[in-house]
Amino acid sequence: MNTIKVLNPDGWVTNYADLLYAYTIVRINDTAAAEDIVQETFLSAWKARETFHGEASEKNWLYAICKNKIIDHFRKQSSGIAKVVVREEQQYFNDADHWTIEKQPNNWTVDYTQPVETKEFYSVLEKCKQKLKDIQQAVFVMKYMEDIESTEICKLLELTPSYYWVLIHRAKLHLRSCLEKNWINQS
Amino acid sequence: MKQLILSCKKATYYMSLREEGKLSVTQRLQLRAHLTVCSLCKLFQQQTALITKNAAHAHDHSNTLLSNEKKEEMGRLIKDITTGN
Numbered sequence: 001m002n003t004i005k006v007l008n009p010d011g012w013v014t015n016y017a018d019l020l021y022a023y024t025i026v027r028i029n030d031t032a033a034a035e036d037i038v039q040e041t042f043l044s045a046w047k048a049r050e051t052f053h054g055e056a057s058e059k060n061w062l063y064a065i066c067k068n069k070i071i072d073h074f075r076k077q078s079s080g081i082a083k084v085v086v087r088e089e090q091q092y093f094n095d096a097d098h099w100t101i102e103k104q105p106n107n108w109t110v111d112y113t114q115p116v117e118t119k120e121f122y123s124v125l126e127k128c129k130q131k132l133k134d135i136q137q138a139v140f141v142m143k144y145m146e147d148i149e150s151t152e153i154c155k156l157l158e159l160t161p162s163y164y165w166v167l168i169h170r171a172k173l174h175l176r177s178c179l180e181k182n183w184i185n186q187s
Numbered sequence: 188m189k190q191l192i193l194s195c196k197k198a199t200y201y202m203s204l205r206e207e208g209k210l211s212v213t214q215r216l217q218l219r220a221h222l223t224v225c226s227l228c229k230l231f232q233q234q235t236a237l238i239t240k241n242a243a244h245a246h247d248h249s250n251t252l253l254s255n256e257k258k259e260e261m262g263r264l265i266k267d268i269t270t271g272n
Contacts, residue, residue, distance in 0.1 A: 009269045013262045019246075021253040026245040038253065039261050046268055097194030105230035112233040116241045122248040125238065144239040150207055168203045172235045179238065 006054045012042050016059060020066050026122075027070050027141045029130045037073060041066040067146065071156060074138040078157040081135060085166050092173050103177055108184045121183055128178035132171055139164060140171040193221040198228045202235070 008015075017038055024034040044065050045052075052061055092103040099105070110116075129137055138157060142148045148156075154164050193201070198221040204210050205218065222229050 009265050012265060013258050017258050017261060018252050022249040022251055023246040025251050026249050035253065035257050039257075039264065042261060042265055043268065046265065093194075093196040097196035099195050099227050104227050105234060107230060108234060110237070112237045115244070116237065117248075119248055119250075121241070122245050125242065125245060126249075140242075145243045145245070147243070150209075165200065165203060169200045172203065172238070173199070175238055176231065176234050180234070 007045075007049055007052055007058055009042070009046060012045075012062070016062055019059075020062065023063070024066060024070060026126055027145055028073055029126065029137070033073060037066065037069045040069055044069070071142065071146065071148075074142060075156050077134055078138060078159075083135070083159055083163055085163060088170065090174070090177075092177070103173075105176065106180060106184075108180065110184075120186075121179075124179055124183040124186075125175070128175050128182065131178060132174055136167050136171040136174070139167045140175070143168060193217045195221075195225060195228050198222070198225065199231050202232055 020038045020041055021034060024037050025031070028034055028037070041062060045062055048065070052058075056064070090103070091100055094100050116122075129140070132140065135157070139153055139159075142153045142156070143150065150161065150164055150168075153159070154161055157164075159167070198218055201210055201214055201218045205215065210218065222232065
């Protein structure tokens with residue numbers, strides 16, 4: 001029963017609820033679902049307390065459980081929807097597959113190699129991400145925020161590779177264009 | 188010669204595949220050649236790299252907190268299960 005000594009469930013809410021919630025909300029953009037994930041993380045952690053051997057810190061252990069819940073959320077969300085490539089309403093390219101004037105990238109006056117520290121970037125990114133279709137959001141988060149390989153994402157979300165790459169391509173086109181419009185051109 | 192020249196649409200699509208080393212030698216060369224002459228796709232590459240590299244740290248820059256009601260509710264729930272009620 002020394003697992004009880006290592007884990008401190010009485011302090012979980014105070015120490016980790018906000019951290020886990022912030023981690024989750026920027027990934028799934030759904031308040032109610034994010035609250036559920038945090039709560040479920042604590043409940044699952046308690047149920048699995050015997051498997052905690054202290055190799056990871058309590059915090060990292062809770063994060064790992066939370067990450068699994070986030071992926072599970074995407075998996076459930078994806079299981080009910082049709083996975084077909086539909087025509088894009090937004091036109092990024094013309095008939096010759098060259099950039100359209102309206103959607104072509106413009107120079108941003110930022111150092112592309114430096115980490116972005118401005119709050120506006122992240123709040124605009126969150127708003128832009130919300131405009132993506134659920135499935136585009138899921139693949140973007142799993143690939144670039146959770147660092148999962150495409151083959152694994154395809155397996156989890158039951159996607160064909162070709163469909164996956166179209167989703168990633170479009171997610172990038174949308175996010176870049178949306179950030180240029182709402183972050184670069186507004187600041 | 189025609190198939191050696193990549194369109195912007197294809198070039199931007201290839202960029203994601205390249206991140207996981209999923210391009211053939213020919214495709215890689217086509218993309219590299221395209222990027223040396225196309226400043227728009229070069230910008231796309233730099234800007235999407237900036238987005239994808241920073242996105243993973245979004246939570247460090249988030250001010251969103253869990254509501255106090257929700258926290259109290261979770262606190263009670265944890266207390267119940269850990270004390271066996």
